[in-house]
Amino acid sequence: MGVISTDSPDSAAARTARPVMARVPLARTVVFGAVALLLFLLVVLPFGWVLNNSFHDDLTGAWTLGNYARIFQSAELLEPLFNSLLLAVATAVIAVGIGVPLAWLVSRTDLPFRRTIRVLTLTAFVTPSFIGATGWILLAAPNSGWLNALWRTLAGAEAGPLLNIYSMTGAIFICGIYTVPYSFTMVSSALDEMAVELEDAAATLGSGTLRTMLSITIPLVTPAVIASFILSFIQGLTLFGVPAFLLTPTGIPVVTTKLAEFYQLFPPEIYMAAAYCMPLLLVTAMLFWMRRRILGRKQFVTISGKSRAGRRIALGAARWPAFGAALLLPLVSVFLPYAALLLVSLTRAWGQGLSWENLSLHWYWWALFGNSETHTAIVNSLLFSTLAATLCVMLGTVVAYIVERRLVFGASLFGAVTTVPIIIPGIVMSVGFFAAYTRAPLNLYGTPLLLVAAFAATFLPIAYAHGGSILKGIGPELERAARSLGAGEGRTFLSITIPLMGGGLLSGWFLVFIPIIRELSVAVFLITPKTNVMTTLIYNAKDGGNYEAVCAMSVLLLLITLALVAAAGPLTRLTTVRRTSRATARKTAPAEGVLPT
Amino acid sequence: MMEFSRRRLLQTGGLVGTALVTGGLAGTAFSRIAAAADDPLYAAAKKEGALTLYWGSYEQQTMEAIRDAFKAKYPGIEVNLLRQASQTVYTRLRMELQSGVHECDSLGTTNMLHYTELKKIGALAPFEPVDGVHIPDAFRNLDPDKMYHVGAISLTSINYAPGKVPSPPASWQALLEDQWQGKITTGSPAFSGDVANWVVAIRRKYGDDFLRAFGKQKPKVGQSNVDTVTDILAGERVVGSGAPFSYTLTQKAAGNPIDVVAPSDDAILNLGVTGILAKAPHPNAARLFTNFLYSTEVSMILQKNYWPTLRKDVPWAEGRSLDQLKWYRNTGDDLGPEVAEGIAKWKELVR
Numbered sequence: 001m002g003v004i005s006t007d008s009p010d011s012a013a014a015r016t017a018r019p020v021m022a023r024v025p026l027a028r029t030v031v032f033g034a035v036a037l038l039l040f041l042l043v044v045l046p047f048g049w050v051l052n053n054s055f056h057d058d059l060t061g062a063w064t065l066g067n068y069a070r071i072f073q074s075a076e077l078l079e080p081l082f083n084s085l086l087l088a089v090a091t092a093v094i095a096v097g098i099g100v101p102l103a104w105l106v107s108r109t110d111l112p113f114r115r116t117i118r119v120l121t122l123t124a125f126v127t128p129s130f131i132g133a134t135g136w137i138l139l140a141a142p143n144s145g146w147l148n149a150l151w152r153t154l155a156g157a158e159a160g161p162l163l164n165i166y167s168m169t170g171a172i173f174i175c176g177i178y179t180v181p182y183s184f185t186m187v188s189s190a191l192d193e194m195a196v197e198l199e200d201a202a203a204t205l206g207s208g209t210l211r212t213m214l215s216i217t218i219p220l221v222t223p224a225v226i227a228s229f230i231l232s233f234i235q236g237l238t239l240f241g242v243p244a245f246l247l248t249p250t251g252i253p254v255v256t257t258k259l260a261e262f263y264q265l266f267p268p269e270i271y272m273a274a275a276y277c278m279p280l281l282l283v284t285a286m287l288f289w290m291r292r293r294i295l296g297r298k299q300f301v302t303i304s305g306k307s308r309a310g311r312r313i314a315l316g317a318a319r320w321p322a323f324g325a326a327l328l329l330p331l332v333s334v335f336l337p338y339a340a341l342l343l344v345s346l347t348r349a350w351g352q353g354l355s356w357e358n359l360s361l362h363w364y365w366w367a368l369f370g371n372s373e374t375h376t377a378i379v380n381s382l383l384f385s386t387l388a389a390t391l392c393v394m395l396g397t398v399v400a401y402i403v404e405r406r407l408v409f410g411a412s413l414f415g416a417v418t419t420v421p422i423i424i425p426g427i428v429m430s431v432g433f434f435a436a437y438t439r440a441p442l443n444l445y446g447t448p449l450l451l452v453a454a455f456a457a458t459f460l461p462i463a464y465a466h467g468g469s470i471l472k473g474i475g476p477e478l479e480r481a482a483r484s485l486g487a488g489e490g491r492t493f494l495s496i497t498i499p500l501m502g503g504g505l506l507s508g509w510f511l512v513f514i515p516i517i518r519e520l521s522v523a524v525f526l527i528t529p530k531t532n533v534m535t536t537l538i539y540n541a542k543d544g545g546n547y548e549a550v551c552a553m554s555v556l557l558l559l560i561t562l563a564l565v566a567a568a569g570p571l572t573r574l575t576t577v578r579r580t581s582r583a584t585a586r587k588t589a590p591a592e593g594v595l596p597t
Numbered sequence: 598m599m600e601f602s603r604r605r606l607l608q609t610g611g612l613v614g615t616a617l618v619t620g621g622l623a624g625t626a627f628s629r630i631a632a633a634a635d636d637p638l639y640a641a642a643k644k645e646g647a648l649t650l651y652w653g654s655y656e657q658q659t660m661e662a663i664r665d666a667f668k669a670k671y672p673g674i675e676v677n678l679l680r681q682a683s684q685t686v687y688t689r690l691r692m693e694l695q696s697g698v699h700e701c702d703s704l705g706t707t708n709m710l711h712y713t714e715l716k717k718i719g720a721l722a723p724f725e726p727v728d729g730v731h732i733p734d735a736f737r738n739l740d741p742d743k744m745y746h747v748g749a750i751s752l753t754s755i756n757y758a759p760g761k762v763p764s765p766p767a768s769w770q771a772l773l774e775d776q777w778q779g780k781i782t783t784g785s786p787a788f789s790g791d792v793a794n795w796v797v798a799i800r801r802k803y804g805d806d807f808l809r810a811f812g813k814q815k816p817k818v819g820q821s822n823v824d825t826v827t828d829i830l831a832g833e834r835v836v837g838s839g840a841p842f843s844y845t846l847t848q849k850a851a852g853n854p855i856d857v858v859a860p861s862d863d864a865i866l867n868l869g870v871t872g873i874l875a876k877a878p879h880p881n882a883a884r885l886f887t888n889f890l891y892s893t894e895v896s897m898i899l900q901k902n903y904w905p906t907l908r909k910d911v912p913w914a915e916g917r918s919l920d921q922l923k924w925y926r927n928t929g930d931d932l933g934p935e936v937a938e939g940i941a942k943w944k945e946l947v948r
Binding site: 076137138141142143144166244245248249251260261263264265266267268270348349350351352358371372373431434435438439445446524525527528529530536537540541543544545546547 | 649656657658661677678679680681682684685687688689691692693696697698700708710711714785787788790817818819820821823824826827828829830831832833834841844848851852853854855933936937944948
């Protein structure tokens with residue numbers, strides 16, 4: 001309500017007077033054309049190369065179906081697929097099982113230190129999962145893990161290990177806790193924007209807090225929950241670092257470690273690797289089909305120009321226990337592993353253990369000043385991530401809008417195309433981008449643009465899914481009102497929808513910015529000495545076994561990202577303030593029934 | 598004859614680059630050129646102004662030191678270093694060649710097979726570095742056509758935690774003793790070229806029985822053989838098999854409680870190789886760099902970083918040398934299938 005009142009009736013009248021129809025089709029064609037072109041360049045072309053590769057033989061280069069035949073004929077290639085599915089489903093269950101209640105606590109209740117929990121969850125998000133895995137190896141390796149050592153001092157030296165991180169359970173645990181931030185962010189931004197009438201109604205009818213949450217609040221954000229489930233599932237499928245570190249020692253192969261083996265062979269089997277990704281695409285397509293079945297024609301509109309979230313549910317006596325529970329995730333995903341990493345990064349030689357003589361800031365000094373590559377890499381990382389995240393959110397949101405509002409025929413095809421890149425593991429997508437953009441007419445080899453494009457494309461599905469789940473909650477009435485007052489689709493989108501999406505867009509930006517800054521594999525064949533990024537340096541240090549340097553650089557990467565998140569804090573507050581002032585305005589000048597309720 | 602060709606070379610400054618290659622190289626005479634400034638190859642390289650290295654041999658730190666020394670000795674040449682894992686660097690180069698992209702001047706990776714393949718498709722340019730005469734005899738003239746040369750020497754051995762292991766296993770065979778059951782850490786041949794190379798060598802020496810017995814020792818199998826050091830320092834395991842010799846010594850020198858044994862039944866030696874691309878955009882700079890690899894400066898850097906040096910006259914760190922070691926290198930033209938077979942056997946017998 002308050003939103004549309006910013007548009008003065010005069011200007012609306014003036015606009016209707018102009019010949020709207022004459023100029024709208026042109027603008028419409030341009031916008032849809034641009035979106036289609038961008039999707040073609042960012043997704044269709046590189047993916048087309050991957051698909052094309054999958055039908056070629058690595059040795060002869062000839063057309064073949066042999067790669068696919070090999071997958072289904074060899075137990076050695078089928079086993080990793082099943083292991084990956086198990087890992088993915090379990091990761092998604094953990095991510096949603098923890099992320100959704102946590103989001104509810106932070107967004108809708110009077111939980112103490114809500115902002116701190118939010119920041120800590122983001123911190124978990126900033127952490128590349130292979131760094132988290134490294135931290136947890138220090139903590140829970142069966143013989144040497146510090147937690148196991150602690151356990152032995154309590155239970156006796158003869159006791160077996162309490163925890164074994166080198167196991168499927170260990171890998172699921174790590175993948176799960178580092179994927180929670182996806183579900184948390186997506187669901188909490190949906191909750192932040194939600195109206196409270198239905199909850200109020202439930203409360204009036206005598207429903208308790210828990211029951212209201214389970215039967216009203218969470219069902220209303222189902223789109224966000226499902227979207228985050230699918231994203232978490234895909235994360236579980238495509239993560240490389242965690243299974244490489246934790247599952248290789250136990251001999252459990254998954255798709256991504258098998259892919260790495262294809263690349264390691266001589267000659268490298270990159271076409272085989274391309275074919276090996278296609279079953280992942282199939283499984284994910286099934287998930288999306290299931291989503292359509294579940295969401296169907298149900299309505300999830302919670303923002304319709306009526307009152308918005310603002311009131312919080314009082315947890316009463318459960319406040320502090322809930323806070324304790326909310327702290328569990330940061331404890332296992334941030335505090336414990338970073339304590340381990342910090343200790344290692346502060347030692348001169350970590351094998352010596354902790355002593356005053358061994359304490360040193362040497363590796364920080366080395367990372368910041370002793371290494372000429374780091375400067376360029378930090379600047380590049382920040383620059384590319386900012387540009388890519390911005391492009392990604394802009395494009396993802398527009399596509400989500402087109403799909404949600406079915407603005408063109410075949411809009412859902414746009415959505416399907418947008419979703420593809422995240423399912424294809426980065427190292428394979430990297431080959432697709434390389435093939436697409438190292439030849440005429442679009443030779444971008446060695447340019448930052450190529451990296452920005454690859455980063456944006458990889459995380460486009462997140463921006464799209466996030467945008468879509470917010471849009472599902474925004475009723476089309478306000479947009480229709482604007483349209484009936486003569487605003488075009490573009491103007492409606494910019495002056496009605498975008499402001500309503502508000503803080504959700506900003507959280508969406510971080511939701512892609514952070515994974516981009518820690519992304520490694522899609523860049524692997526695209527970086528050049530001049531366009532090197534931070535993660536390649538970290539990986540090189542890991543590759544060279546320099547753990548102190550890995551830890552120091554990880555801590556630095558974390559600090560830089562946190563500083564950015566903190567800098568964005570005022571921005572977030574700004575949007576919150578605007579929202580509150582709108583709410584206040586509403587209270588002082590009650591609605592006149594302009595819109596049907 | 599040699600003296601004559603040298604004089605002529607110096608006179609016709611512009612043609613030196615080509616002359617250096619074709620001249621079959623004026624042998625020792627050139628190696629004595631003290632001041633880089635008088636070097637005609639340097640002049641030609643300087644005119645090119647840049648050099649792009651795709652290197653997987655040596656870890657980041659050593660490679661950067663080599664790059665910096667090159668820049669210091671030959672100012673005016675901008676060096677772009679792409680340091681990634683050998684196989685990654687090679688995969689990328691292959692794709693570049695397929696797309697007709699020519700960025701790389703000098704390639705340096707840990708797998709000889711890369712070079713035999715590149716040579717087969719005519720992607721390498723011949724060059725004989727004058728300072729190559731200092732390379733240890735066993736590794737000189739790797740390729741009769743001078744298409745590639747040794748770039749790094751890497752040894753695979755046994756490492757251990759000195760505080761926890763009073764008498765470490767002295768040979769690969771000793772690793773099969775009961776006392777090491779559940780105590781060994783190693784890398785995976787599917788991920789690590791060094792470990793794959795070790796598997797080939799051990800099968801040649803002892804056959805599949807060794808792998809079978811090794812599997813019964815329940816080793817912890819990481820990805821890279823660098824992980825053996827991590828496991829030992831963390832205390833997860835106490836003995837590392839197929840372990841990196843140089844890197845273990847670096848960690849020891851840093852003050853970490855770890856040490857290395859050169860097995861009495863041979864340390865396994867793997868050669869890093871380097872070559873100049875046929876379509877290198879900066880061929881003279883690439884030649885200058887290749888020759889620089891065999892300079893005393895580079896061998897001193899290698900010594901400092903506990904790598905085997907590339908010159909006979911520069912000893913390794915702590916006075917070690919190739920002659921003091923018993924070592925074995927996999928040779929043969931058909932290593933590719935043997936590696937694949939070794940990996941398959943490993944998967945069957947070890948885990």
